Amino acid sequence: VVEAKTTLEPHWLASSICFVADSSTDLLCFEVRDSADAQSIIGHGCTPFVREAAQSDSEAASFAAHLSAGLDLTFEVVPQLPAPPPRPPTRPPPSPVPLVPPLRRDSTAGRVAQLNERFRVGAPASDLESAGVLVRQFDTLDDPAHPWLPCPADQWCAGFGDRWPTSIINTGARHLYYADGKGGVVIAPTVSIFCAYAEDGNSMDGSKVCNPLGGNGVTCIPGCYPKGQECPDIGHAWSCSFPPTQLKEALQAQQDRSDMRARNNEIVIDTSTLVAQMPEVILGFFYISDEAYSRQIRRKFLQFYDLGEEEGPLLVRLDLSSPDAPFSLP
Incomplete structure (x- = not known):
């Protein structure tokens, strides 16, 4: 279950388009990310794609991006690992020994x-x-x-x-x-x-x-x-x-x-x-x-x-x- 967010959007992977032989329909793979956090991958999945719409991987990815708002995408949620526990506080370094000024040249x-x-x-x-x-x-x-x-x-x-x-x-x-x-x-x-x-x-x-x-x-x-x-x-x-x-x-x-x-x-x-x-x-x-x-x-x-x-x-x-x-x- 993923919390409903308006910031979720698919990121199409041009290198992950799966062309199926003897078929006009292929699978276009994608990742789901939160646009508020570009590094956060929420899930991943694939959706059918009509080959005639584009002839190359890059064209397919570009075309799919335009269609994403109208597609009904289902995807598998990537398990989110728990945040690592905070590091234990380190002991402060010992206070330095105060140093006297260099030997004075006073008379x-x-x-x-x-x-x-x-x-x-x-x-x-x-x-x-x-x-x-x-x-x-x-x-x-x-x-x-x-x-x-x-x-x-x-x-x-x-x-x-x-x-x-x-x-x-x-x-x-x-x-x-x-x-x-x-x-x-x-x-x-x-x-x-x-x-x-x-x-x-x-x-x-x-x-x-x-x-x-x-x-x-x-x-x-x-x-x-x-x-x-x-x-x-x-x-x-x-x-x-x-x-x-x-x-x-x-x-x-x-x-x-x-x-x-x-x-x-x-x-x-x-x-x-x-x-x-x-x-x-x-x-x-x-x-x-x-x-x-x-x-x-x-x-x-x-x-x-x-x-x-x-x-x-x-x-x-x-x-x-x-x-x-x-x-x-x-």
């Missing part, structure tokens, strides 16, 4: 001034760049041979290789984890973070180690509390972590309590995004008291990435007692 003094400006205007914000300057002190979670990289798989600290504890510093946040003058690195604000703490969050706790590394973002988040135990879930800012989308709230929580202002905040970064952006992601090597060690590590960095003295990261002194310009050249 050394100009780059130091930029760090001091970010320190001076930094305040609780949803993005790392507006919050201040992101720094990390050297410790045992570094690659022993390349301290600007996270712990490698063949070291005791391999289980912590997916994260680095760092801190945001600005005029309202002037404390680092180690008070003994350890130096470290200044990190570009283009890395991704796993979570943020208003104070030291003990990100090395055994319950915050994920297998496999990197976690699943729900029941295990490297260095952080799992979903359901984050600060917004429990309603306070201690013994919990803030998700990446609430960096501003974490930094504001530090400012809201005098005891937290007297300590460092902890920003747990995803080291895979750090490694992917080497070497540009390291903006500088800083020292507080031991200039020689930071200078030595910077020299190894320049050699490792084949960088010149002027294009490589800064070597700067960090003095957090300075009102608004803690970074200076040696």
Whole structure:
């Protein structure tokens, strides 16, 4: 059964005219199509055709087309196959790792001034760049041979290789984890973070180690509390972590309590995004008291990435007692 449509019409097939021997009547074959959809074949059939009306296949097809309105055509309906099921949705591609701009050609003094400006205007914000300057002190979670990289798989600290504890510093946040003058690195604000703490969050706790590394973002988040135990879930800012989308709230929580202002905040970064952006992601090597060690590590960095003295990261002194310009050249 075919739904009655005024758009159905026969399409005569010149190559399908069947001439019957010793007969003046032949069979003219046709397809039935919907003129609203020229590619749709509804059915097919044949009808008697008087040979005297035309002498060739092409003439027969042309002549039959003129007669089609007056012919009573019957045809066999072509079975319509069901439409194929929709393709399952594909998983969206992972978000690309943000890339830092190429190494800047600003003067050394100009780059130091930029760090001091970010320190001076930094305040609780949803993005790392507006919050201040992101720094990390050297410790045992570094690659022993390349301290600007996270712990490698063949070291005791391999289980912590997916994260680095760092801190945001600005005029309202002037404390680092180690008070003994350890130096470290200044990190570009283009890395991704796993979570943020208003104070030291003990990100090395055994319950915050994920297998496999990197976690699943729900029941295990490297260095952080799992979903359901984050600060917004429990309603306070201690013994919990803030998700990446609430960096501003974490930094504001530090400012809201005098005891937290007297300590460092902890920003747990995803080291895979750090490694992917080497070497540009390291903006500088800083020292507080031991200039020689930071200078030595910077020299190894320049050699490792084949960088010149002027294009490589800064070597700067960090003095957090300075009102608004803690970074200076040696």
